[in-house]
Amino acid sequence: MAAVLAARLCEKVRQSMEIEFNSITFWTDSTIVLGWINTSPHLLQVFVANRVNSIQELTNIENWRHVRTQDNPADCVSRGVKPQELLEFEMYWSGPDWLRESIESWPEPLVVSRSNELPELKRVIFANTSTLDSEFIDLSRFSNLTRLERVIAYCIRFINNCRRKEDERLSSSLSCDEISHASLLLARLSQRQSFSEDLVTLSKQGQVSNKSKLIKLHPFLDENGLIRVGGRLNNSDYVYEKKHPIVLCSKHVFTRLLFAREHKRLLHAGPQLLLAVIRENYWRIAGRSLARKVFHQCVICFRNCPKEISPVMGDLPKRRVTPSPPFYVTGVDYAGPFLIKDRQGRGCRTSKADIAVFVCFATRALHLELVSALTTEAFLATLKRFVGRRGKPAQMYSDNGTNFTGAYNELSKLADFLQNKANSIVKAIENKGISWSFIPASSPHFGGLWESGVRTVKYHLKRVAGNALLTFEDLSTLLIEIEAVLNSRPMSPLSCDPSDLTPLTPSHFLIGRPMESVPDRDYTAVPTNRLSHFQRIQQMKGHFWTRWSLEYISELQKRQKWTTQQGLLEANDLVLVKEDHLPPLQWLLGRIVETHPGKDGVARVATIRTKQGTIRRSFAKICPLPKCIGSNNS
């Protein structure tokens, strides 16, 4: 006020004196006033701002200077002095001594204090309003509900701290209440996003519309603004949360995170238990499928119970659908070992023998040979016996022996034999003009033909021989009998023609009639004309081939299993590599480097990089890990 008076007085004097003033200086002992005068009026409260405004209009800001209180002549007026003292009060009448000297000797101008320390400043408040929706926090960035809850709890604490005075602010670790409050807030957020219309109708009319999904739950809004199930358990003794669970939509990310956390908390509970526990607090729409999904997508649960994928059953290889003489294309495998004794009677010594199973690719005819030792020589001798009786095959296929890796001692010996001797065998055989191929490791179904041959041989041998110790001769005889039985098995169902009593069997291709049937008399009575008999046999063989293509091949058309494509494996997929003799938890983890599509464009084999090196496996031996829950957008 005083400063304004001074400014107005100065103006009045200036106007009435009609003298040109060189300079005017205003003195004040108040630093606050000086600060105000140096401040823009818009930052000040209205009363002060108006006065500062008029001072700034009437005077020049630089003309205002500070005087110390003891040098201020006006000070005695405001404090009051006795009249006698006033008479002798030099400063009141003539001002401080330095005023009569030159400007240079006046006190140094005071540095005006910073404007934000001044009283009567306008308080500037930044109001930042935001609604709690998906833009507030991107829930899909979280894969862990606990972390999400803590983030929300810290946000809430920050907001509350901003409202509090400095000494009341919280900075310790989060309390239980804060986290459960955050959890409720998340539930409310998820309801707001999933049931926005129902929330509006509930708050306005107290009930949901007839078309709502929630109508059967008889929902209501609780004091926190959460939709809860009204239900029919009002009279029960259950706790409030169980009587009136919070409604959640299973499609919302919060529900998904909740299920995933509960699944882990319940030590990887199955879908049923998971649902039951969550039902204590929450009511989920379509929760059953979510529970199942969470269960199936859990990597740990999957590793305990892996599932392989099966690509659609492959087209049959050319060698299996091209008419060719029996054993023209042959697969070979070993079965065993079997114990044999060196002679009949007491005191005999036992030794081991294996069975070489030869399978014709075109007719599925079997040829069995007993092999006394796992040596190249023994195998080549076996092959000689086979070739001598069945003719030289053009192409031979075999397992490369790693199927037996890690199995018990005898089988691993067999594996060693097949692996280590393979090269010398292949060399010896290829010298004879037979080409040799291997099927992929550890995928016996690729050699499905002879694997089933081996299995059926064992089946019959077990039932016939039991644990009896046989000599080499006995076992060979038995094997040939088994061979005959197996070669008499029907390849195609009996035809619908009632007059046609014999099914087509492999032995038809070998000897022109079923092995097990007794040759009938007409047939043994050899016609005198040999040529016509030969022609007749040729004719019969032709007839068999016709039936082969009619009946057998059309049977093969059907894909017995793996009829549908069950999802594709791609490079970079993370997979478990199945090992038959190990529990699933010890299966190797690997990443697919590339897949190898067959002629029909469907891949069934993949190259996989594991910690034990790069391996090649068929899809049946691979279990793809489920894709991460977080990355899944349902």
Ligand SMILES: [Zn+2]
């Ligand atoms: Zn799990």
